[in-house]
Amino acid sequence: MQTKVLMVCLGNICRSPLAEGILKSKTDSQFVLVDSAGTAGYHIGNNPDQRSVAVAKKYGIDISGQRCRKFSYIDFAQFDIIYAMDLSNYNDIMALTNDKNEIEKVKLLLEEGSSSVKEVPDPYYGGADGFEEVYNLINEACTVIAEKLNSKRSSQNAN
Ligand code: 4NP
Numbered sequence: 001m002q003t004k005v006l007m008v009c010l011g012n013i014c015r016s017p018l019a020e021g022i023l024k025s026k027t028d029s030q031f032v033l034v035d036s037a038g039t040a041g042y043h044i045g046n047n048p049d050q051r052s053v054a055v056a057k058k059y060g061i062d063i064s065g066q067r068c069r070k071f072s073y074i075d076f077a078q079f080d081i082i083y084a085m086d087l088s089n090y091n092d093i094m095a096l097t098n099d100k101n102e103i104e105k106v107k108l109l110l111e112e113g114s115s116s117v118k119e120v121p122d123p124y125y126g127g128a129d130g131f132e133e134v135y136n137l138i139n140e141a142c143t144v145i146a147e148k149l150n151s152k153r154s155s156q157n158a159n
Contacts, residue, residue: 001156003149004033006075007109008093009085012038012068014131015120016085017048019109019138021056021063026146031153035079037071039092044068051123055131059139076102083109083145085138086119112148113141 007019016036023034046068047053056063073096075082082105084090093106110118120137123130 002031002033003081003152004079005035005145005149006071006079006082007034007036007085008039008071008082008089009036009120010038010040010089010122011043011124012036012070013043013046013049014052014124015122015134015138017063017066017068018052018056018135019083019085019120019142020066021061022135022139022142023145025061026142027149028153032146032149036066037069037075039071039089041070044070049124051128051131055128055135059135073097076105080105082106083112085109086122109141110137112144113137114144115140 005023007016007023009015016038020034020036027034048063048066053064071093076097082093084093084106087108090106090108094103097103108118109120115137117137120134121130123134
């Protein structure tokens with residue numbers, strides 16, 4: 001069975017496109033579907049920010065073809081896990097539902113790693129250094145997530 005994971009930030013042009021690209025690079029698309037969305041609709045239809053495209057490319061990941069879309073209520077039904085990049089995104093998603101099953105799908109991305117930082121900082125108004133830091137934070141969490149998803153798949157195969 002395919003696990004469906006949605007990465008969410010504010011604009012869906014800086015952080016969540018990186019999270020989508022990084023988790024895709026660590027998982028098999030046959031078993032894990034990864035998408036991303038923004039809680040705001042400022043950049044709908046746009047490609048990711050060039051600074052995110054550049055830092056991903058530096059680590060061998062091409063995110064240039066992604067297109068921005070806005071988070072929608074239907075995403076609660078379409079995804080198994082919804083990762084918010086920061087608490088503001090988390091609260092905006094949570095404000096859309098009272099359903100226990102839907103609430104349980106929503107997590108902060110960095111709760112998955114061992115980082116003492118629990119929010120991926122918004123790099124939009126900063127320089128290239130911010131994008132490198134964001135890449136590293138997201139990469140660490142996605143390594144842990146991918147290990148969990150890949151081991152779930154191995155245990156399914158064993159049964
Ligand atoms: P993101 O960054 O949420 O990581 O995609 C931002 C992108 C755009 C804006 C803010 C944050 N904006 O205000 O347009």
